[in-house]
Amino acid sequence: xxxxxxxxxxxxxxxxxxxxxxxxxxxxxxxxxxxxxxxxxxxxxxxxxxxxxxxxxxxxxxxxxxxxxxxxxxxxxxxxxxxxxxxxxxxxxxxxxxxxxxxxxxxxxxxxxxxxxxxxxxxxxxxxxxxxxxxxxxxxxxxxxxxxxxxxxxxxxxxxxxxxxxxxxxxxxxxxxxxxxxxxxxxxxxxxxxxxxxxxxxxxxxxxxxxxxxxxxxxxxxxxxxxxxxxxxxxxxxxxxxxxxxxxxxxxxxxxxxxxxxxxxxxxxxxxxxxxxxxxxxxxxxxxxxxxxxxxxxxxxxxxxxxxxxxxxxxxxxxxxxxxxxxxxxxx
Numbered sequence: 001x002x003x004x005x006x007x008x009x010x011x012x013x014x015x016x017x018x019x020x021x022x023x024x025x026x027x028x029x030x031x032x033x034x035x036x037x038x039x040x041x042x043x044x045x046x047x048x049x050x051x052x053x054x055x056x057x058x059x060x061x062x063x064x065x066x067x068x069x070x071x072x073x074x075x076x077x078x079x080x081x082x083x084x085x086x087x088x089x090x091x092x093x094x095x096x097x098x099x100x101x102x103x104x105x106x107x108x109x110x111x112x113x114x115x116x117x118x119x120x121x122x123x124x125x126x127x128x129x130x131x132x133x134x135x136x137x138x139x140x141x142x143x144x145x146x147x148x149x150x151x152x153x154x155x156x157x158x159x160x161x162x163x164x165x166x167x168x169x170x171x172x173x174x175x176x177x178x179x180x181x182x183x184x185x186x187x188x189x190x191x192x193x194x195x196x197x198x199x200x201x202x203x204x205x206x207x208x209x210x211x212x213x214x215x216x217x218x219x220x221x222x223x224x225x226x227x228x229x230x231x232x233x234x235x236x237x238x239x240x241x242x243x244x245x246x247x248x249x250x251x252x253x254x255x256x257x258x259x260x261x262x263x264x265x266x267x268x269x270x271x272x273x274x275x276x277x278x279x280x281x282x283x284x285x286x287x288x289x290x291x292x293x294x295x296x297x298x299x300x301x302x303x304x305x306x307x308x309x310x311x312x313x314x315x316x317x318x319x320x321x322x323x324x325x326x327x328x329x330x331x332x
Contacts, residue, residue, distance in 0.1 A: 004124040014296030015130035018316025020060035034096040040134040048073040056310035130295040144230030157184035169254035192225035276301030284322040
């Protein structure tokens with residue numbers, strides 16, 4: 001059995017920041033990530049430009065220098081790879097955490113599966129959950145949502161040249177997808193949004209371009225649209241009670257994402273029913289389960305817009321400071 005002081009589940013920016021903060025306190029941490037480092041950033045659209053400036057994405061006091069104020073996805077991937085190398089972080093990639101069990105004493109058993117199917121077991125004193133939410137789309141629970149033509153992630157627009165596309169949602173991911181699909185020459189683009197006006201969260205520098213596409217008939221925008229069913233060749237929906245049908249080849253369901261509550265509950269972490277927030281101390285990031293901490297957007301519960309890389313990156317410092325006080329109190 002492999003023994004560790006701290007295991008961090010999730011190798012995103014906030015998990016890596018926690019590993020650095022612990023390392024700086026002399027506390028050994030192992031990061032276990034089911035994909036490669038910052039896997040959620042990798043899953044972003046290939047053209048993605050961050051809302052945050054590069055300095056607000058920095059971790060471990062490693063400068064993130066870019067020509068433009070707002071970095072691209074590829075620049076971020078390169079930056080975080082460099083951080084892992086410079087800080088010599090211990091990261092087990094392509095290894096999925098299957099189970100975390102708390103023993104009677106202050107010990108945890110963490111069971112994982114590697115890419116080749118090999119099973120691993122670790123024993124550790126503390127666990128940090130930094131799994132984010134990008135793996136868990138919000139489903140509409142309508143017939144046909146599981147068809148192969150329906151996607152919950154948008155990577156790039158090229159495959160949809162000369163196709164009819166429906167986008168469900170009306171926030172940044174939906175607008176970004178519409179803009180890219182238009183550039184790539186989609187035949188028709190229809191955006192179905194349940195809201196009655198443009199979302200306030202849309203990046204201000206892309207909204208004018210999106211509105212222009214609508215005015216010139218390149219994008220059809222349907223507000224107050226409620227999707228009822230998706231079939232192989234159409235989407236059925238209502239607008240203010242009026243039933244409608246639109247022919248299409250592909251559907252992008254850009255309805256947001258949510259944290260994996262089941263994983264937390266199995267460990268014994270309580271979840272607020274109304275907000276989806278785990279029960280934790282904001283001064284230490286420790287949950288109601290002693291020795292289990294959270295870091296990053298998972299602390300926000302259902303409202304993922306509360307926590308981003310730019311503020312979640314500091315959670316690791318709170319955890320490291322607390323563990324230093326707890327495990328290595330000053331000699332008086």
